Amino acid sequence: MTAATNQTTVVQPLRPWRPTFSQQFARFVTVVLVVAAAAVVVLVSPLAGLAGIALVAIPLQMAVSVARSSRHGSVAARNDVATSLIWSAFLVLLVPWMSIIFTVVRRGYQAISVNFFTDDMRITAPDADLASGGIAHAIVGTLIMVAIASIVSVPLGILSGIYITEIRGRFTKVVRFIVQAMSGVPSIVAGLFIYSTLVLYNKSYSGLAGALALAVLMVPTVARTSEEVLKLVPEDLRFAGYALGSSQASNVFRIVLPTVRSGLVTSGILGVARVAGETAPLLMTAQVFLATKGNPLDGPLGSLPVVIFSFFQNGADNAVTRAWGASMVLMILITFLFALARAVSADRRRSRR
Numbered sequence: 001m002t003a004a005t006n007q008t009t010v011v012q013p014l015r016p017w018r019p020t021f022s023q024q025f026a027r028f029v030t031v032v033l034v035v036a037a038a039a040v041v042v043l044v045s046p047l048a049g050l051a052g053i054a055l056v057a058i059p060l061q062m063a064v065s066v067a068r069s070s071r072h073g074s075v076a077a078r079n080d081v082a083t084s085l086i087w088s089a090f091l092v093l094l095v096p097w098m099s100i101i102f103t104v105v106r107r108g109y110q111a112i113s114v115n116f117f118t119d120d121m122r123i124t125a126p127d128a129d130l131a132s133g134g135i136a137h138a139i140v141g142t143l144i145m146v147a148i149a150s151i152v153s154v155p156l157g158i159l160s161g162i163y164i165t166e167i168r169g170r171f172t173k174v175v176r177f178i179v180q181a182m183s184g185v186p187s188i189v190a191g192l193f194i195y196s197t198l199v200l201y202n203k204s205y206s207g208l209a210g211a212l213a214l215a216v217l218m219v220p221t222v223a224r225t226s227e228e229v230l231k232l233v234p235e236d237l238r239f240a241g242y243a244l245g246s247s248q249a250s251n252v253f254r255i256v257l258p259t260v261r262s263g264l265v266t267s268g269i270l271g272v273a274r275v276a277g278e279t280a281p282l283l284m285t286a287q288v289f290l291a292t293k294g295n296p297l298d299g300p301l302g303s304l305p306v307v308i309f310s311f312f313q314n315g316a317d318n319a320v321t322r323a324w325g326a327s328m329v330l331m332i333l334i335t336f337l338f339a340l341a342r343a344v345s346a347d348r349r350r351s352r353r
Helices: 021-043 047-071 073-109 116-117 136-167 172-183 189-202 209-232 235-243 247-259 260-274 280-285 303-314 315-353
Strands: none
Touching: 047 303, 073 209, 116 136, 136 172, 136 209, 136 235, 136 247, 136 260, 136 303, 189 209, 189 280, 209 247, 209 260, 209 280, 235 247, 247 260, 247 315, 260 303, 303 315
């Protein structure tokens, strides 16, 4: 007697909209030919540069897509046109972004050396040889001010998000309105606020004043991101905690917050990335300082954005090269922060599965 074997057949859904490999290859070859033709047109016309190539290539690609897909019907033609539009929009956004990165790296790599990260400009003129001096004072100052701003703004931002989503008191609409209004405040206004309340009162610039100006800009970013993250917690999870006799405070701090811990970390990282490159508030609060210093209360404190501004303002070739080098360091720092935020978010999504 033979035992019957039950086999489960998984039905794979049809995806007729997915192009085959040969179709994808044909599209790739078509795009390459279109770009080459657009480049030839630009060479023999008054148009110039990547903008000219894009201006010719995008309409040409639309026409080719319609002509190629017309034999498959109007639906296929519209699909190809929509696909071409999406890819064209992506490339239009990608080209300036890659151009910025290429320009910063091309002009800034000459300033990069060991002393660029270990020395300061205390005894070095901005237009001096690149083998001397560095931006250690700016890196240290930026880290100090961003750290203080994070200590102030991250708890305030998360607590604001908790009040809006969990407490839901009578001032919820007011708090949400204030957070949204602060999101649109220009950075120079935040600098003016700290300048008028702290710098004029103490009659001195300081790293602490710069950190507080950054905190004013950082709070709304953290608060709004925290609010959106906390909204992702299922209501059933909250009700389960209350059903077990948990108080509201215990429910929030033992159930809700641990559930979205990685999301709250992401909100803090995004807040740091938001303020790391701000120049205007630091010019009005921390000013320029050329020596490495670790005390934010002892007068002005250097920072990467202000150093970049001051180097460019000098105008000398070596000073401008130093500015591009500092811009490259700042760009790498902010890119790392955004990549870290993405990694934390991806880890959160994997843990849910």
